[in-house]
Amino acid sequence: MDLLDNLALGLETAFQFENLLYCLLGVVLGTAVGVLPGIGPTATIAMLLPITFSLEPVAALIMLAGIYYGAQYGGSTTAILINLPGESSAAVTAIDGHEMARQGRAGPALAAAALGSFVAGTVATVVLAVFAPPLARAALQFGPAEYFSLVVLGLIASIALARGSTLKALAMIALGVLLGTVGQDIYTGTPRFTFGARELYGGLDFVSVAVGVFGVAEILRNLENEKTRTAMVRRIANLWPSREDLRRIVAPVLRGTGLGSLLGVLPGGGHVLASFASYAVEKRVAREPERFGHGAIEGVAGPESANNAAAQTSFIPLLTLGLPAHPVMALMIGAFIVQGITPGPNVINEQPALFWGLIASMWIGNLLLVMLNLPLIGLWVRMLQIPYQWLFPAIVVFAAIGTFSLDLNAFDVYAVAVFGVLGYVLIKCGCEPAPLLLGFVLGPLLEEHLRRALIISRGDATVFLTRPISATLLALAVVALVVAVLPTIRRKREEVFVEDD
Amino acid sequence: MENRRSLPDVLSGAIFAGIGLAFVVASLGYDVGTLLRMGPAYFPLVIGGLLVVLGLAIVVKGLVAGEAIAFGAIPWRSVVMVVAALVFFGLTVRRAGFVPAVFVTALLTALASYRIKPVTAVVVAAGLTVLSVLVFIVGLQLRLPLLGPWLTF
Numbered sequence: 291m292d293l294l295d296n297l298a299l300g301l302e303t304a305f306q307f308e309n310l311l312y313c314l315l316g317v318v319l320g321t322a323v324g325v326l327p328g329i330g331p332t333a334t335i336a337m338l339l340p341i342t343f344s345l346e347p348v349a350a351l352i353m354l355a356g357i358y359y360g361a362q363y364g365g366s367t368t369a370i371l372i373n374l375p376g377e378s379s380a381a382v383t384a385i386d387g388h389e390m391a392r393q394g395r396a397g398p399a400l401a402a403a404a405l406g407s408f409v410a411g412t413v414a415t416v417v418l419a420v421f422a423p424p425l426a427r428a429a430l431q432f433g434p435a436e437y438f439s440l441v442v443l444g445l446i447a448s449i450a451l452a453r454g455s456t457l458k459a460l461a462m463i464a465l466g467v468l469l470g471t472v473g474q475d476i477y478t479g480t481p482r483f484t485f486g487a488r489e490l491y492g493g494l495d496f497v498s499v500a501v502g503v504f505g506v507a508e509i510l511r512n513l514e515n516e517k518t519r520t521a522m523v524r525r526i527a528n529l530w531p532s533r534e535d536l537r538r539i540v541a542p543v544l545r546g547t548g549l550g551s552l553l554g555v556l557p558g559g560g561h562v563l564a565s566f567a568s569y570a571v572e573k574r575v576a577r578e579p580e581r582f583g584h585g586a587i588e589g590v591a592g593p594e595s596a597n598n599a600a601a602q603t604s605f606i607p608l609l610t611l612g613l614p615a616h617p618v619m620a621l622m623i624g625a626f627i628v629q630g631i632t633p634g635p636n637v638i639n640e641q642p643a644l645f646w647g648l649i650a651s652m653w654i655g656n657l658l659l660v661m662l663n664l665p666l667i668g669l670w671v672r673m674l675q676i677p678y679q680w681l682f683p684a685i686v687v688f689a690a691i692g693t694f695s696l697d698l699n700a701f702d703v704y705a706v707a708v709f710g711v712l713g714y715v716l717i718k719c720g721c722e723p724a725p726l727l728l729g730f731v732l733g734p735l736l737e738e739h740l741r742r743a744l745i746i747s748r749g750d751a752t753v754f755l756t757r758p759i760s761a762t763l764l765a766l767a768v769v770a771l772v773v774a775v776l777p778t779i780r781r782k783r784e785e786v787f788v789e790d791d
Numbered sequence: 792m793e794n795r796r797s798l799p800d801v802l803s804g805a806i807f808a809g810i811g812l813a814f815v816v817a818s819l820g821y822d823v824g825t826l827l828r829m830g831p832a833y834f835p836l837v838i839g840g841l842l843v844v845l846g847l848a849i850v851v852k853g854l855v856a857g858e859a860i861a862f863g864a865i866p867w868r869s870v871v872m873v874v875a876a877l878v879f880f881g882l883t884v885r886r887a888g889f890v891p892a893v894f895v896t897a898l899l900t901a902l903a904s905y906r907i908k909p910v911t912a913v914v915v916a917a918g919l920t921v922l923s924v925l926v927f928i929v930g931l932q933l934r935l936p937l938l939g940p941w942l943t944f
Contacts, residue, residue: 457845468838471814509903513869679901684919687897694884720799749825
């Protein structure tokens with residue numbers, strides 16, 4: 291059977307001693323760097339990329355994949371422990387994960403993230419092997435109109451993440467989309483909103499915005515309470531998830547894996563959509579949705595699984611179409627090209643050992659990650675016991691160095707300060723930062739697909755409603771919006787919000 | 792819900808409307824284009840307009856039936872110190888070099904805390920400087936001079 295042959299070839303390649311070693315090295319390095327506050331997978335890979343240039347192509351890509359998974363896991367760790375997501379998908383993990391940490395349940399949160407990621411990685415590897423060809427064909431069916439509608443749906447769905455008013459969540463999305471338009475216009479090259487500053491031509495950096503609205507704003511909020519109470523609950527109730535916790539996460543992990551495997555195939559923000567969508571789904575199906583945002587373990591397990599499954603299947607567009615699904619994939623393309631391989635439909639036929647070896651190595655990487663990190667949970671949790679007076683200068687300093695090192699651009703550091711203050715004020719006014727970040731990530735895609743769809747349809751705006759898939763997605767977006775503003779649900783949200791204070 | 796004014800609602804609405812308006816005004820300097828061939832200004836103009844409308848709606852809602860949000864005090868010292876630290880880092884990391892930039896940034900940030908004693912702040916800053924040099928310069932091979940042109944002769 292083809293499938294088994296392919297997987298066997300992949301495992302054989304990945305289990306070669308040298309490749310195994312680079313996989314381990316990548317995972318360890320990725321975790322070590324990713325766990326530094328404010329430095330997520332993208333920054334980690336960008337900094338460590340040059341190390342792999344001298345390796346064989348298979349080893350280099352396996353090591354990069356390892357760094358990626360390690361950094362992703364490390365990023366989730368900081369998201370949970372100190373509410374500082376290193377990349378957009380971990381922003382969802384931070385919502386309930388950090389709340390759990392505050393309640394002294396950081397251990398179970400970290401374990402849920404690790405176990406969920408591992409299960410998702412295992413399932414997604416099989417999904418990838420079985421469905422790669424048909425899924426790639428399905429992704430090809432998507433035109434610009436469908437992408438536009440999908441992004442709209444993703445943005446509207448993110449309102450489900452916001453605890454406060456729907457209006458404010460919508461405004462945060464719009465603000466994020468606007469901030470995403472800073473920089474050179476994709477079609478005409480006109481620099482927009484740059485005030486003549488060359489440094490802004492490439493746009494605002496995601497890390498700056500994320501570190502600003504999550505990291506700095508959170509620090510300021512903690513300092514505000516300094517006089518009255520300690521910022522972090524130091525009590526650590528238990529390190530391992532209880533039987534009850536494990537029972538709770540089974541279904542979210544499986545649902546998250548399914549969602550993630552599907553959405554990951556879509557080029558463009560699939561993994562972000564997946565973790566946000568998984569969170570929204572878990573909140574909808576939960577028997578007590580009001581627990582979400584207050585440390586629900588399902589809100590950690592689901593999105594983390596979805597994110598990981600999507601990260602795995604997002605290699606489908608990369609390897610079959612040469613399309614990067616997210617910034618890390620864009621860096622991977624760079625690595626492919628440095629190694630003399632053009633990512634695209636030919637990789638699977640011309641370099642089967644590389645293609646399947648890479649896929650198998652991701653599973654091994656996930657396995658190594660679980661083996662490495664479960665025993666380390668105790669160590670990570672101890673990070674919480676570092677006095678806050680030591681921790682927050684470290685966050686600011688690492689964030690400054692991390693954002694600066696991305697492009698050696700001082701503007702990225704100033705942006706952290708600007709977004710820190712803006713985010714702080716808005717959060718104080720009852721606005722949630724997550725929708726802003728999603729708008730910022732998806733905004734450029736929204737504009738690009740909108741304009742491309744209209745060029746293809748010769749300026750006919752009805753194209754979004756006449757194409758069935760697009761119309762369905764938009765209808766779902768409308769339903770999601772109506773559900774969000776329905777009076778009964780609104781009242782419930784407000785109760786939740788009041789309880790919070 | 793009883794009628795009540797909410798300062799946070801009005802403030803956030805005003806911020807949204809203000810930023811939206813700024814983007815709209817700035818967009819007017821670029822080519823709008825047509826629906827078929829959108830210029831660089833089209834999309835930000837629409838979204839900026841949308842943000843202005845949403846912001847005004849939040850202001851109105853805040854005046855009529857606002858959310859009860861405890862705004863609390865603003866830790867001015869913390870805000871100023873953290874912003875100063877980040878700006879200082881951006882300004883000096885190339886010219887004064889990695890070590891002085893990190894040290895002063897860490898010191899300024901540590902002083903953002905109301906509780907910290909000056910001695911502790913210096914110790915924290917020194918510790919972080921050593922750690923950063925080890926992690927970023929030695930470990931990650933970040934190519935930045937330890938001491939920049941301002942401090943070398």
